[in-house]
Amino acid sequence: MKQVTREQAEDLMIDNDCNTVESMAREGDLSYLSDIFYGGFKGYSDYTNAELEAEHLEVFETEISIITDGYMCSNCGGGFNKDEMVFDENNDNDFCKDCAE
Numbered sequence: 189m190k191q192v193t194r195e196q197a198e199d200l201m202i203d204n205d206c207n208t209v210e211s212m213a214r215e216g217d218l219s220y221l222s223d224i225f226y227g228g229f230k231g232y233s234d235y236t237n238a239e240l241e242a243e244h245l246e247v248f249e250t251e252i253s254i255i256t257d258g259y260m261c262s263n264c265g266g267g268f269n270k271d272e273m274v275f276d277e278n279n280d281n282d283f284c285k286d287c288a289e
């Protein structure tokens with residue numbers, strides 16, 4: 189099973205959707221976009237890890253495991269260990285050291 193960060197899992201889905209829209213639109217088929225405008229779309233940032241993993245399995249037919257130990261940067265979404273994070277005590281905006289600068 190492939191281990192990925194949450195950010196990587198989201199990016200793979202987004203890239204895939206963009207490619208789908210682009211390639212269909214190039215052939216004059218806007219049905220995929222129309223469906224989204226009609227029914228709405230739940231952003232991948234609102235998916236739980238389990239939902240993202242299930243979506244990957246359905247779309248790519250590959251099993252992924254989102255790295256849940258460690259901490260996630262609120263800005264870039266990457267996974268980090270405690271030493272690589274800067275914690276904000278007042279709210280949940282914890283950033284990796286790169287994003288905190």
Ligand SMILES: [Zn+2]
Pocket residue numbers: 261262263264265266283284285286287288
């Ligand atoms: Zn970051």
